Amino acid sequence: MKKYNPLWIIPILYVLTLLLIPAVVLLPFSKHQEEKQSTEQPKQTQEGETLTVEVYRDQLDTVEQIELESYVSGVVASEMPASFEEEALKAQALAARTYVTRLISAGGAEGLPQKADITDTTAHQVYKSDQELKELWKDEFDWKKEKIDQAVAATKGEVLTYEGKPITASFFSTSNGWTENAKDYWEEDIPYLQSVESSWDEEVAPEFLSEVSIPITEFEEKLGITLSDGEIGTVMERTPGHRIKTVSIAGQSFTGREIREKLGLRSTDFHWAQKGDSIVIQTKGFGHGVGMSQYGANGMAKEGKSYGEIVTHYFKGVEIGTVDKILPSLVAQK
Numbered sequence: 001m002k003k004y005n006p007l008w009i010i011p012i013l014y015v016l017t018l019l020l021i022p023a024v025v026l027l028p029f030s031k032h033q034e035e036k037q038s039t040e041q042p043k044q045t046q047e048g049e050t051l052t053v054e055v056y057r058d059q060l061d062t063v064e065q066i067e068l069e070s071y072v073s074g075v076v077a078s079e080m081p082a083s084f085e086e087e088a089l090k091a092q093a094l095a096a097r098t099y100v101t102r103l104i105s106a107g108g109a110e111g112l113p114q115k116a117d118i119t120d121t122t123a124h125q126v127y128k129s130d131q132e133l134k135e136l137w138k139d140e141f142d143w144k145k146e147k148i149d150q151a152v153a154a155t156k157g158e159v160l161t162y163e164g165k166p167i168t169a170s171f172f173s174t175s176n177g178w179t180e181n182a183k184d185y186w187e188e189d190i191p192y193l194q195s196v197e198s199s200w201d202e203e204v205a206p207e208f209l210s211e212v213s214i215p216i217t218e219f220e221e222k223l224g225i226t227l228s229d230g231e232i233g234t235v236m237e238r239t240p241g242h243r244i245k246t247v248s249i250a251g252q253s254f255t256g257r258e259i260r261e262k263l264g265l266r267s268t269d270f271h272w273a274q275k276g277d278s279i280v281i282q283t284k285g286f287g288h289g290v291g292m293s294q295y296g297a298n299g300m301a302k303e304g305k306s307y308g309e310i311v312t313h314y315f316k317g318v319e320i321g322t323v324d325k326i327l328p329s330l331v332a333q334k
Contacts, residue, residue, distance in 0.1 A: 051323060053100055054108070055127055056116035063116045066127075068323070072097045073145075073152045077133055078126040079171075080294055082144035085301030088294070089151035091310040094320070095292055096125055098159040098169040101323055105166060160311055161321040162192045169315065172287025174205040175296055176269040179314060180241035180289035185257060185268070192315045193290050195241040200299020207286060210266055213278045222262045225250035232273055241289055243268040291315065 051068040066074070075096040076089060084092075100118055103109055108117040109124060120127040134141045159166045168190065170182075175198040182193035202208050220226055233249030244256030256268035267285040274280075287293075292314040300310050312318060 051104075053104070053118065054116045056109075056112050056114055056119045058119055058121050061113065063114050068097070068100075069152055069156060071100065071127060073149050074127045074129060074133070075100075075125050076152060077145065077148050078128045082140075082147050084294075084298045086147070086151055086154075087301035087305065087307045087310060088298040089148060090155050090307035091292065091297045091301075092171070092294065093152045093155045094158055094160060094307060094311055095169040095171050097155070097157075097323070098161075098166050099125055101159050101326070102166040102168060105326075155307065157322045157324060158320050159323055159326060160315055160318045161326060162315075162318050164321075164326070166321075166326060167192055167315060167318055168291075170288075170291030171294055172289060172291065173294055174208060174267075174286040175201045175289060175293040176242055176267060176284035177202060178241040178289075179291065179293060179296075180239060180243060180268075182290050184239040184241065184243070184245060185288050185290050192318050194316050195239070196313060196316065198293045198296035198314075200296045200303070201285065201293055204299040204302065205286075205295040207266075209282065209284060210286075211280060211282045212265070213275070213280050214263065215278055216274070219263070219279045223249065223252075223254070223259070225252055227274075230274060235271075239268075241269075243289060244270065 052065045053068055053071045055064050055066055055071065056062075057064050072093050076092050079096065080089060080092045082089075103124070104117050108115065109119065112119065118124045118127075128136070130145070133145065137144055160169055161167065170193065177197065177199055179194075179196050179198055181195045182188055182190040184195075216227060227250055231250060233247055235244055236246040236248055236253070237244075239245045239256075244259070247254050247256065247259060254262075256270075259265065259270070260268045263281070265281065266283045267287060267289060269284040269289075270281050272279050272281040292311065297310045297314070300313065301307075305313075308320060311320070
């Protein structure tokens with residue numbers, strides 16, 4: 001998925017994932033990558049065979065082969081608090097498995113120092129081994145790992161598909177009450193990544209609203225502008241996901257994404273004002289906003305929704321298929 005870039009930067013310690021989830025980048029696949037021809041033999045060609053994931057371990061600068069379900073468990077443990085509802089953890093497992101399956105079917109990620117399917121960072125989706133999790137969780141390792149493994153096992157081999165192919169199952173921490181159209185953030189129209197309502201986040205996310213103060217000099221430097229006295233700029237257009245699409249500041253036009261990335265904001269739903277020598281910026285939500293909201297998924301699960309209901313809410317028009325039937329046919333088409 002990917003990918004755990006907002007209205008302010010919060011230093012995230014993994015041990016605090018019960019409160020915050022990293023916003024995962026999970027960029028959509030380029031058309032070149034989707035169309036790339038694979039010259040390798042499929043890793044799995046018959047039902048029941050073991051599929052492994054070649055993971056580039058960024059800190060170790062090595063490629064590690066990990067059995068698919070073990071890999072998915074390591075991703076879920078790294079991307080979603082174990083305290084979340086079981087159905088939310090299942091939905092996360094489905095998203096994580098789908099995301100890596102799609103990358104494998106495309107011949108692996110591009111631009112890595114070594115040939116691999118995926119990284120273990122937010123460039124795709126975060127993965128940690130059991131040993132790494134033990135160091136982080138300490139005495140809580142056993143119950144957390146057991147709960148996550150059960151959620152992964154309950155969805156074993158399942159992936160989300162659209163027109164028979166695994167989707168880009170992007171996810172993020174917290175919505176502003178809506179998810180974002182892919183075309184409004186990544187400038188690529190993806191039919192199953194469309195804006196939907198996500199009203200649960202405001203009720204369950206501890207950091208739904210946030211505020212950061214940036215010195216005017218820093219604000220001007222990062223945006224490459226010079227503000228007049230009292231100038232705050234104008235929002236020109238908002239997206240269907242209720243986020244800023246374009247804004248005009250000091251005679252220059254910026255996209256909401258540009259502002260978010262240049263200033264390190266939590267999301268593209270923000271408003272700001274000058275107060276003394278600072279710009280005070282308030283945001284709603286956390287993350288790029290495309291795909292499944294993790295806190296939204298947990299809110300749905302708290303209401304009794306199943307993981308199937310969760311994923312089909314956030315990914316429009318998708319179906320649940322299986323890796324052993326989908327991956328071989330995809331690789332054969334390459």
